[in-house]
Amino acid sequence: MLHKFQKNISLKNYTTFKIGGPAKYFFVAKNKDDLLNAIKTSKTLKLPIFILGGGSNLLISEKGFNGLVIKADNSDIKLEGNKAFVGAGANITKLAYLTAEKGLSGFEWAAGVPGTVGGSIYGNAQAFGTKISDVIESVQAINLKGPKGYPEIKEFTKEQCKFSLKNSIFKKPSGWVIVSAVLKFQSESAERIKDRIKGFLEYRRAKHPMTFPSAGSVFVNPEVKIKSKKLLEKFPELSEYNKNKAIPAGYLIASCGLAGKKIGGAQISEKHANFIVNLGGAKSKDVLLLIKLAQKKVKQKFNINLKTEIQIL
Numbered sequence: 001m002l003h004k005f006q007k008n009i010s011l012k013n014y015t016t017f018k019i020g021g022p023a024k025y026f027f028v029a030k031n032k033d034d035l036l037n038a039i040k041t042s043k044t045l046k047l048p049i050f051i052l053g054g055g056s057n058l059l060i061s062e063k064g065f066n067g068l069v070i071k072a073d074n075s076d077i078k079l080e081g082n083k084a085f086v087g088a089g090a091n092i093t094k095l096a097y098l099t100a101e102k103g104l105s106g107f108e109w110a111a112g113v114p115g116t117v118g119g120s121i122y123g124n125a126q127a128f129g130t131k132i133s134d135v136i137e138s139v140q141a142i143n144l145k146g147p148k149g150y151p152e153i154k155e156f157t158k159e160q161c162k163f164s165l166k167n168s169i170f171k172k173p174s175g176w177v178i179v180s181a182v183l184k185f186q187s188e189s190a191e192r193i194k195d196r197i198k199g200f201l202e203y204r205r206a207k208h209p210m211t212f213p214s215a216g217s218v219f220v221n222p223e224v225k226i227k228s229k230k231l232l233e234k235f236p237e238l239s240e241y242n243k244n245k246a247i248p249a250g251y252l253i254a255s256c257g258l259a260g261k262k263i264g265g266a267q268i269s270e271k272h273a274n275f276i277v278n279l280g281g282a283k284s285k286d287v288l289l290l291i292k293l294a295q296k297k298v299k300q301k302f303n304i305n306l307k308t309e310i311q312i313l
């Protein structure tokens, strides 16, 4: 199998941020057997593994990865009745359009999001009040450790996936590689579903910075309530956010005056302060410095710890 691995492959162009150094070994897995065999080979050779989906929630350092990067590219999509049987590498925007065409509702939020099913299950991707976990019936994943050290495939029910805000069991360090999933949708008029998609795309175009490379939202919206009277008087919007489950991280960062702040080639977006954009030639350290700055200022002003949503390698 080792002869099938490409060597010294730049990861920059496999991420939407367009930032990152080389992978020592790189392999594109087209199906379940490819995934399993690549994992087994990496075990035999004691190579660390990193699983790459669409690279749209990732910040990779210029040092790259001294091991094997497996790009999950098993992208089959089979629609049967109100269910979809999908490979982890399937693109979620494509799935949003295919299900809409068939009059299947529940994936409209994903139109325009450049991720894969695997990466989206890993981080329980969501938008406009709908999460991928809302439509999950089951997930098939390979245990990187496995009893006796051998990787094996396990089927997870939705409950066993332990989904929460931007989180799932697959994010735990024990290490699972998502292979495929079964999703279940509601039937609705295709026209109404397409209209919703149109509205969501218009919202994204109006509110999100789409002209520069980014990795989507950098921070998870913190699930906290602000009690300080002084802060509630100074920032009246906080009373509204207190009624919801979470405070938008972009609002907190912008309230610290950081929208538009640049370090090197990276900038906290002026359009949406929870996005950091690559203006051209940004280094991972530029982005990391902006992340640290936002965390420090938000902590000072609101006593809130912002947690990163993007994965840092």
Ligand SMILES: Cc1cc2nc3c(=O)[nH]c(=O)nc-3n(C[C@H](O)[C@H](O)[C@H](O)COP(=O)(O)OP(=O)(O)OC[C@H]3O[C@@H](n4cnc5c(N)ncnc54)[C@H](O)[C@@H]3O)c2cc1C
Binding pocket: 016, 050, 051, 052, 053, 054, 055, 056, 057, 058, 072, 088, 089, 112, 113, 114, 115, 116, 117, 118, 119, 120, 121, 122, 123, 124, 125, 126, 127, 170, 176, 177, 178, 179, 214, 215, 216, 217, 311
């Ligand atoms: C313009 C733009 C808009 C976005 N809008 C949204 C949005 O509305 N909502 C939202 O939630 N996110 C959004 N994102 C972020 C991102 O697209 C999602 O988080 C997406 O789900 C990440 O999937 P991915 O395949 O790109 O994962 P990657 O970035 O490739 O990987 C992310 C993590 O998942 C792990 N992973 C990937 N595949 C697998 C697998 N098969 N098995 C195990 N682990 C795996 C990786 O190891 C990594 O730790 C946006 C990003 C951009 C650039």
